[in-house]
Amino acid sequence: MSEPSKKLDQNNIKRMAELLKDGNTMLDLICPKCGSPLFRLKNQDIYCGNCQRKVVLLKDDQELDTYNKMSLLSETNDILYSKVMTVTNLIKSETDLDEQSRLIKLLYNYLLTIEKLNSIKKI
Numbered sequence: 001m002s003e004p005s006k007k008l009d010q011n012n013i014k015r016m017a018e019l020l021k022d023g024n025t026m027l028d029l030i031c032p033k034c035g036s037p038l039f040r041l042k043n044q045d046i047y048c049g050n051c052q053r054k055v056v057l058l059k060d061d062q063e064l065d066t067y068n069k070m071s072l073l074s075e076t077n078d079i080l081y082s083k084v085m086t087v088t089n090l091i092k093s094e095t096d097l098d099e100q101s102r103l104i105k106l107l108y109n110y111l112l113t114i115e116k117l118n119s120i121k122k123i
């Protein structure tokens, strides 16, 4: 493994300059992954210009726990939406009525589950 500072290449410095120029704020915090300074974007997200990704800062274990649960719910939601798409496409090409009925029940269950997930996320 190389020193985190070695990953601060020319492109990264250029990106950091761009972030500052665009009115974002450099924080006194570093990216846990690459050691590069983090920025607070105008939309309040915390961002690493080097990794080019959003960074989530957590205060304590409880916040980490909540974050992990929310991430799981969000991932489940994405999977369910992709299933909804798949089943919808199957219904589109299905000519057998019994099979359509089976697919619609499945679709309905996916949608119900998505609705439940969304109600949990709002808590």
Ligand SMILES: [Zn+2]
Pocket (backbone or CB within 6 Å): 031, 032, 033, 034, 035, 036, 048, 049, 050, 051, 052
């Ligand atoms: Zn980083």
